[in-house]
Amino acid sequence: MNSSKIDQSVLYGENAAFIEALYDNYLHDPYSVAPIWRDYFDTMQADQASVEVNLQPSNGASVAVDETTEESPKIVDVAPIESDDRKQVAVLQLINAYRYHGLSQAKLDPLGLVQPVDVPELDPVHYGFTEADLDKVFNSGSLVCPEHATLRDILQILRDTYCNSIGTEYMHISSVEQKRWIQARLEGQRSTPNYSDEYKRHILERLVAAEGLERYLHSRYVGQKRFSGEGNESLIPLLDGLIQRAGASGVQQIVMGMAHRARLNVLVNTLGKMPANLFQEFEGTQPHDLPSGDVKYHLGFSSAIQTQGGVMRLALAFNPSHLEIVNPVVEGSARARQHVLKDLVGDKVMPILIHGDAAFAGQGVVMETLNLSQTRGFGTGGTVHIIINNQIGFTTSDTRDSRSTFYCTDVAKMIEAPIFHVNGDDPEAVLMVGELAFDFRMRFHKDVVIDLVCFRRQGHNEQDEPMVTQPRMYQIINKHPGTMRLYIDKLVAASIISKEDADAMIEAYRTAMDAGTNPNKSVHYYDHKATSAWAPFLKPVKWNKSIKTGISLATLKKLAKRLTDVPADFKLHSRVEKIMTDRRAMGEGKLLVDWGMAENLAYASLLQEGHGVRLTGQDSGRGTFFHRHAVIRDQVVTDQGERIYVPLCHIDPQQADFVVIDSMLSEEAVLGFEYGYATTQPNELVIWEAQFGDFVNGAQVVIDQFIASGEAKWGRLCGLVMMLPHGYEGMGPEHSSARLERFLQLCADYNIQICIPSTPAQMFHVLRRQVIRPLRKPLIIMSPKSMLRLKESTSRLEDLAQGQFYPVISEVDDLDAKKIRRIIVCSGKIYYELINYRKEKNITNMVIIRLEQLYPFPHQEFQAEIDRYKNAKEVIWCQEEPGNQGAWHRIQHYLLRHMWPNQILDYALRVSAASPAVGYAARHKFTQNELIEAAFRDKI
Structure with a gap:
C-alpha cells in the first residue's frame, strides 16, 4: 500500500483517529454509532476472511468515546471497502487489541509462575496478515509513532510498549482525553525509561537500603516477627521517586497508609526513623509512656524530606492488623490537611496507600474508600495506590481461592482508575510507573493504581514455614538472587558501577545499622505534636473541668435570626416553612426551643467563634428524622437545576467553615474518614451521624481499633463526635438500639465519653463543650428520635444562655x-x-x-x-x-x-x-x- 493511497482514503490521514474512536464505540455497542458507520463496520467484519474479531474489554467496562473531544471529519459518503482498506482497518484493530490485551503477554512475574495468556487478537495472523504484509506501510492511527510505518515496526512498538516489564489497563476509562494522555506517555517512551547513570546509582542505593535493613534484622533478631519486605525491595525506590517528584511539583505534604508488610522498611528507609529506636522496640527497651502501646509494625511516624521543591512533610498513619481499614483514615487526614491549606483540588497534599494484593481484592472497605474518591465531601484530589503483590495472601496463592477476578486490582476499575502492573525485578520500570502514576494523579486528580508484582521471601511472618503450603513457589524463591543483586549485575554489565563499589555501598549501610543511625541525609526530624495544632491539648486536663458553654441571650437571638433568614426568592416546602416560622418564634423567646433549633444554634455559635463544623451522614443535611434542615432547597426547579441555601454558611462574614454532607451509604469507610479528619484537625467540631444508631455496627472495626483504643495504643488524640439515634419506639431490631452496651464495654482509661442528653439544652451544651474545653476525647451521643418532637422535651432559650451540660x-x-x-x-x-x-x-x-x-x-x-x-x-x-x-x-x-x-x-x-x-x-x-x-x- 503506497503513501499516496493512504493519504487519499477516508480511513487514513487526519481521519484515522476519528475512525478509530468510532470503531471503538462500535465494538462496544454497534448502535452507539450512526447507521451509515454501523453498516460500514458490519460489512468490514463480515468481509474479513471469516475471522472473528472481538476486542470488547474482558471486564465488560464501557469504552464509549466522547466524539466532541475529537476533530470529526465531515464525511458524507463511505466508499465500498477495498482489500487494502480492510488491512488498514485491521491495523487499527491490532493497535486497539494491544491497548486492551497486551497486558496478557507482559513479563510481570519475577518468579515466572504466571504464564502469558494466549490472546488471538494479538497475533497478526488473526486478521489475515501474512509474512508479506509485515513490510507494508500503513497509517498508524493514534499510535504514538510516525504517521506512516510498516506493520513490522508497528508491532514492535506495540510489543515494546505493552508486553515487557510494564502492563497497563486503561481502556476501561471513558474519558478520551485520559486515554490519549496515557497512550502518549507509554507509547511515546515505548514503556522504556531512560535514566542517567547517576540516577541509576541512586536507585541502587535505595535497593541496598531496602535489602540491607531486612538482612540486618533477619540476622540480629532471629525469628522475631517483622513482616519482612524481602522480595518487594523495589517499593523503597518507588516511594523515593514519588516523594521527590511530588516535592518538585509543589506537593507540601504526603499522608501514607499501609499494613504491616514492609512497614519497618518504609519507616526507616523512607520516613527516616532511627534504626536505634527500632532496635529498642525489638529488644523491648523502648519507653513505656502509653497505657498499652502497640507492636512495632503497627506504629506510625512523622518526618520531613528535603526535595527539589523544598521540605515536604510525611506522615505514616498508625494501623492495626485490620489491613485495609487504614485507607479511609488516611483519606480523612489528607482532606483535613487540604482544608487547612485551602487546597481545593489536592495539589498540596497527596495520599499514598500501600496495599497487599489479597487484601485489596478481598476487603470491602477498599471498595467503599474507592467509592468516596470522587465525591464532593470526601475527595482528596486522587490517591496513588501501590499494591505489594507478592502473589500470596497468608497461605493462599491459588487465585481460584483468593478472588473471583483475573487481577487483584480489578475493583479499581469501578472508578475508572488506570492500573499499571509492573515487574518488581525491574526497578527502572517501577520508577517509570511511579512517575506516570503521579503525573496522571496531578493532571486529572483521580486515583491511580500501581500493581508491584513481586514475591515474599519469608513466610507470612518470620516464624512461618512457607514450603509447607507453597512448595513450588518457594523452590523458585529460594533460588532467586534478589532484586538488588539482579540490578547490580545489570549496572556492572553496563559499566555504570563496579562490583567493588556495589559491595562498598552494601557495607556502608550495614555499618550505619551497627551504629543505629540512618544514612538517609534528606530526612528532617521534628516534634510533630509540639509543632502542630495539637500542642494546646497535650497538657493533662480532667474531663470534669468546669467550662462555660452558655452564650448571651442577645447573641442567641442574633444567631437565631441569621438561621431563619431565607432568600426572598426561595420557595420553601410547606413543612419546612412551618419549621422556619417556629424557629423564628423560638429565637424571639415566644416558643420553647426544640432539638433541631438547639443543635443549629450550637453550630452557629461555634462558627461565629472561629471553630469549623463538619457534619456527615447518610441524610445529615435534612436530618433522617426531618429535624435539622441545615440545607434548605428551593421548591421551584428551573432549567438551571435545584437551588440550595445553607443558613449556617451565612452566620457572620468572618465565621469559620461549615460543611454538611449527605454521605454515600457506608458506615465503615465514612466513619474511618471522619476519624482520620478529626485526628488531624482538633479545632473543628467533626461529627459523624448514623442514619439509625443500629447501623454503626457496620463500622465496628473503626470503633474498636481506632476510636476506643487509638489514644491508649498510639497516643492519638481525637475529638470526633458520633451521633447515634437510639430509642425504643417499636421500630424493630435494626431501628432501636445503637448498642450502648458495646460502647460501655470499651470504656477504660478515660478513653471516650458516652452521653445521652434528654433535653435540647443538654445537646446544645455538650456539643459546645466538645470544642471549647481543652480536652479531646471521642464523644458518643445516644441521640434522640421520638424525643425530637416531644413537647415535654424542649428547653427555654435561657437554658442555652445560662446553663451548661449537666452529667446528672x-x-x-x-x-x-x-x-x-x-x-x-x-x-x-x-x-x-x-x-x-x-x-x-x-x-x-x-x-x-x-x-x-x-x-x-x-x-x-x-x-x-x-x-x-x-x-x-x-x-x-x-x-x-x-x-x-x-x-x-x-x-x-x-x-x-x-x-x-x-x-x-x-x-x-x-x-x-x-x-x-x-x-x-x-x-x-x-x-x-x-x-x-x-x-x-x-x-x-
Whole structure:
C-alpha cells in the first residue's frame, strides 16, 4: 500500500483517529454509532476472511468515546471497502487489541509462575496478515509513532510498549482525553525509561537500603516477627521517586497508609526513623509512656524530606492488623490537611496507600474508600495506590481461592482508575510507573493504581514455614538472587558501577545499622505534636473541668435570626416553612426551643467563634428524622437545576467553615474518614451521624481499633463526635438500639465519653463543650428520635444562655426528700414515660434522676443525688433495653459504689434477648408498659 493511497482514503490521514474512536464505540455497542458507520463496520467484519474479531474489554467496562473531544471529519459518503482498506482497518484493530490485551503477554512475574495468556487478537495472523504484509506501510492511527510505518515496526512498538516489564489497563476509562494522555506517555517512551547513570546509582542505593535493613534484622533478631519486605525491595525506590517528584511539583505534604508488610522498611528507609529506636522496640527497651502501646509494625511516624521543591512533610498513619481499614483514615487526614491549606483540588497534599494484593481484592472497605474518591465531601484530589503483590495472601496463592477476578486490582476499575502492573525485578520500570502514576494523579486528580508484582521471601511472618503450603513457589524463591543483586549485575554489565563499589555501598549501610543511625541525609526530624495544632491539648486536663458553654441571650437571638433568614426568592416546602416560622418564634423567646433549633444554634455559635463544623451522614443535611434542615432547597426547579441555601454558611462574614454532607451509604469507610479528619484537625467540631444508631455496627472495626483504643495504643488524640439515634419506639431490631452496651464495654482509661442528653439544652451544651474545653476525647451521643418532637422535651432559650451540660439532672418536681423511699435512675427517652406515669398515678414518694453521662461516670454529682434522699430504701435502674444489653451490666457497680449500706439495688428492664428489639408493635407496647410499671412496683 503506497503513501499516496493512504493519504487519499477516508480511513487514513487526519481521519484515522476519528475512525478509530468510532470503531471503538462500535465494538462496544454497534448502535452507539450512526447507521451509515454501523453498516460500514458490519460489512468490514463480515468481509474479513471469516475471522472473528472481538476486542470488547474482558471486564465488560464501557469504552464509549466522547466524539466532541475529537476533530470529526465531515464525511458524507463511505466508499465500498477495498482489500487494502480492510488491512488498514485491521491495523487499527491490532493497535486497539494491544491497548486492551497486551497486558496478557507482559513479563510481570519475577518468579515466572504466571504464564502469558494466549490472546488471538494479538497475533497478526488473526486478521489475515501474512509474512508479506509485515513490510507494508500503513497509517498508524493514534499510535504514538510516525504517521506512516510498516506493520513490522508497528508491532514492535506495540510489543515494546505493552508486553515487557510494564502492563497497563486503561481502556476501561471513558474519558478520551485520559486515554490519549496515557497512550502518549507509554507509547511515546515505548514503556522504556531512560535514566542517567547517576540516577541509576541512586536507585541502587535505595535497593541496598531496602535489602540491607531486612538482612540486618533477619540476622540480629532471629525469628522475631517483622513482616519482612524481602522480595518487594523495589517499593523503597518507588516511594523515593514519588516523594521527590511530588516535592518538585509543589506537593507540601504526603499522608501514607499501609499494613504491616514492609512497614519497618518504609519507616526507616523512607520516613527516616532511627534504626536505634527500632532496635529498642525489638529488644523491648523502648519507653513505656502509653497505657498499652502497640507492636512495632503497627506504629506510625512523622518526618520531613528535603526535595527539589523544598521540605515536604510525611506522615505514616498508625494501623492495626485490620489491613485495609487504614485507607479511609488516611483519606480523612489528607482532606483535613487540604482544608487547612485551602487546597481545593489536592495539589498540596497527596495520599499514598500501600496495599497487599489479597487484601485489596478481598476487603470491602477498599471498595467503599474507592467509592468516596470522587465525591464532593470526601475527595482528596486522587490517591496513588501501590499494591505489594507478592502473589500470596497468608497461605493462599491459588487465585481460584483468593478472588473471583483475573487481577487483584480489578475493583479499581469501578472508578475508572488506570492500573499499571509492573515487574518488581525491574526497578527502572517501577520508577517509570511511579512517575506516570503521579503525573496522571496531578493532571486529572483521580486515583491511580500501581500493581508491584513481586514475591515474599519469608513466610507470612518470620516464624512461618512457607514450603509447607507453597512448595513450588518457594523452590523458585529460594533460588532467586534478589532484586538488588539482579540490578547490580545489570549496572556492572553496563559499566555504570563496579562490583567493588556495589559491595562498598552494601557495607556502608550495614555499618550505619551497627551504629543505629540512618544514612538517609534528606530526612528532617521534628516534634510533630509540639509543632502542630495539637500542642494546646497535650497538657493533662480532667474531663470534669468546669467550662462555660452558655452564650448571651442577645447573641442567641442574633444567631437565631441569621438561621431563619431565607432568600426572598426561595420557595420553601410547606413543612419546612412551618419549621422556619417556629424557629423564628423560638429565637424571639415566644416558643420553647426544640432539638433541631438547639443543635443549629450550637453550630452557629461555634462558627461565629472561629471553630469549623463538619457534619456527615447518610441524610445529615435534612436530618433522617426531618429535624435539622441545615440545607434548605428551593421548591421551584428551573432549567438551571435545584437551588440550595445553607443558613449556617451565612452566620457572620468572618465565621469559620461549615460543611454538611449527605454521605454515600457506608458506615465503615465514612466513619474511618471522619476519624482520620478529626485526628488531624482538633479545632473543628467533626461529627459523624448514623442514619439509625443500629447501623454503626457496620463500622465496628473503626470503633474498636481506632476510636476506643487509638489514644491508649498510639497516643492519638481525637475529638470526633458520633451521633447515634437510639430509642425504643417499636421500630424493630435494626431501628432501636445503637448498642450502648458495646460502647460501655470499651470504656477504660478515660478513653471516650458516652452521653445521652434528654433535653435540647443538654445537646446544645455538650456539643459546645466538645470544642471549647481543652480536652479531646471521642464523644458518643445516644441521640434522640421520638424525643425530637416531644413537647415535654424542649428547653427555654435561657437554658442555652445560662446553663451548661449537666452529667446528672436532679428531680424536677418539688417532692419532700424525707418521704422518698425509691430513687429511679434512668437515661434518655424513658425518662418522659416514667414521669408521665408518676403524674398519672399521683406517686409522690419516688424521685427520678437522669444520668446524662454514663462515662466517664460523674461520681461526685451522682453521690450528691444519693445523699439528698438518705431515707430511700431502694435504687432502681430503669432502661428500655433488654437486661443483657443497654447500660445495666456496666453501670451497676457505679451505682452500688455510691449507695448507702441500707439501700438495695434493683432494676426495671426488658428480659434478656438475642435480638436488640422486637418487631411486633403490640409486643413492643406491652413490654414497654410492663417495664415502666416495674419501675414503680413495690419490690420489698
